[in-house]
Amino acid sequence: MRSPQSEAGTATLETTLMIVVLVPILFAILQFGDTFHRWLAQDAATVHAARYAGEVGGDTPEVRQLLGDSLRGAGIDPDRVTVQIEPARVGWREPIRVTVRSDVTVAIPFVLTTTFPLRSSAVARGEVER
Amino acid sequence: MSAVVRDERGSLALLTLLLLPALLVVLVGVLELGLVRLVAERARIAADLATLVAINDHDPRELARSGLLRPAADAETVARRYFALNLEAIAAELAASPDVVASTADVVVFADTPVLDARTGRRYDRPTVRLLADVPIRTPAFAVIARPITTISILSASSAR
Numbered sequence: 001m002r003s004p005q006s007e008a009g010t011a012t013l014e015t016t017l018m019i020v021v022l023v024p025i026l027f028a029i030l031q032f033g034d035t036f037h038r039w040l041a042q043d044a045a046t047v048h049a050a051r052y053a054g055e056v057g058g059d060t061p062e063v064r065q066l067l068g069d070s071l072r073g074a075g076i077d078p079d080r081v082t083v084q085i086e087p088a089r090v091g092w093r094e095p096i097r098v099t100v101r102s103d104v105t106v107a108i109p110f111v112l113t114t115t116f117p118l119r120s121s122a123v124a125r126g127e128v129e130r
Numbered sequence: 131m132s133a134v135v136r137d138e139r140g141s142l143a144l145l146t147l148l149l150l151p152a153l154l155v156v157l158v159g160v161l162e163l164g165l166v167r168l169v170a171e172r173a174r175i176a177a178d179l180a181t182l183v184a185i186n187d188h189d190p191r192e193l194a195r196s197g198l199l200r201p202a203a204d205a206e207t208v209a210r211r212y213f214a215l216n217l218e219a220i221a222a223e224l225a226a227s228p229d230v231v232a233s234t235a236d237v238v239v240f241a242d243t244p245v246l247d248a249r250t251g252r253r254y255d256r257p258t259v260r261l262l263a264d265v266p267i268r269t270p271a272f273a274v275i276a277r278p279i280t281t282i283s284i285l286s287a288s289s290a291r
Contacts, residue, residue, distance in 0.1 A: 014146075017146060018146050021146055021150060021153070022146075022153075025153055025154075025156075025157050028157055028161070029157065029160055029161075032161050032164060033164060036164050036165070036167070036168045039168060040168060040171055040172075043171075043172055043175055043219075044175070047175055047178075047179055050179070051179070051182070054183075093187065095212075095215065097215075119219070120219065121216075121218070121219040122175075122179060122216060122219075123179070123212060123215040123216055124179065124183060124212075125183045125186070125187070125208075125212065127186060
């Protein structure tokens with residue numbers, strides 16, 4: 001017959017094993033959910049920026065400002081994203097593409113800590129007749 | 131009593147190990163489902179942008195002549211082209227190329243309004259570009275339930291203002 005102390009040790013070991021298995025699963029769901037949410041928010045900001053860039057005819061400070069505000073509103077630091085607007089000046093009915101790249105860190109206890117690149121891209125059409 | 135306690139020793143650890151495959155399947159399923167929702171949302175965004183671009187391309191001559199907004203003659207082509215261009219961002223997740231998805235989409239330009247869209251049952255009071263598309267998404271984790279490709283339908287309609 002084992003002592004109560006020994007039983008307690010077994011329970012602690014079993015709990016530890018469970019934590020090592022269950023906590024990463026829980027964190028993986030939360031972290032990837034957050035990443036998906038961030039990706040969608042970045043996409044929405046990119047689409048708005050592309051439409052606005054088409055309206056004003058290209059890469060202007062106003063477009064960058066709008067994009068920065070949208071990203072900030074979604075909890076993304078605009079200083080940590082790369083923005084590409086091509087072409088810089090767009091004419092009537094010409095396509096304009098806005099691409100936003102950022103990195104998101106996913107940290108899952110006991111398993112991994114890694115960085116995923118998030119890329120959003122939207123193509124709108126120039127609406128300024130030059 | 132001591133025999134019962136002894137028998138239960140380690141059972142939790144064993145149970146956890148036995149449940150581990152099931153938990154992993156749930157995890158992978160949840161992530162895959164999240165990815166499908168994400169791709170579906172991005173496809174919807176692509177469709178919205180495509181119909182907006184198409185309806186914004188109104189006929190300037192008709193506007194000058196009658197003051198009415200009428201979609202340009204190439205509005206359908208423009209909608210398909212911009213749908214394909216905007217799907218490129220998720221091309222890796224799709225089971226068909228963006229060009230194929232866009233070319234098989236049901237795009238209708240309603241220039242004369244009011245009109246009832248027979249396909250969707252919606253009524254449009256202003257000139258509208260409507261896009262209805264089936265978007266096949268790769269879902270390798272769903273292959274275990276015989277769904278390696280999940281097809282979602284997206285609908286987008288933009289009216290002139």
